[in-house]
Amino acid sequence: TRKVLSWRLSNTMDAEFCIEALRDALMRYGTPEIFNTDQGSQFTTPRFTGILEERQIRISMDGRGRWLDNVFIERLWRSLKYECVYLHAFETGSELR
Numbered sequence: 001t002r003k004v005l006s007w008r009l010s011n012t013m014d015a016e017f018c019i020e021a022l023r024d025a026l027m028r029y030g031t032p033e034i035f036n037t038d039q040g041s042q043f044t045t046p047r048f049t050g051i052l053e054e055r056q057i058r059i060s061m062d063g064r065g066r067w068l069d070n071v072f073i074e075r076l077w078r079s080l081k082y083e084c085v086y087l088h089a090f091e092t093g094s095e096l097r
Contacts, residue, residue: 002072005029011093015042022051036060 006025008017035057037043043061052059090096 004076009093009096013040013042015045015048018042019048019051022048026051026055031055032057034058034060036062038062039064 005028006021008021010017035052037060039061042048049059085096
């Protein structure tokens with residue numbers, strides 16, 4: 001699907017917030033055949049990939065530095081920034097949530 005199934009907000013590159021979002025999406029929507037991410041450190045940790053492997057979900061990762069490999073999510077981030085973040089100039093992460 002090209003829908004956002006779960007999300008979290010963090011100001012770190014720690015994997016924990018991604019793992020929480022992954023578990024939430026799996027619980028709500030079930031197990032997909034394939035899961036695509038970029039090669040960020042939060043997605044390549046053994047804890048994150050282990051959850052996918054335990055459920056026999058095929059792991060797909062975009063090429064390093066190749067934003068065009070997942071243009072749909074890049075467009076989502078652009079829209080979020082220009083239609084929300086830049087318009088409201090949030091002071092803190094809590095305010096953004």
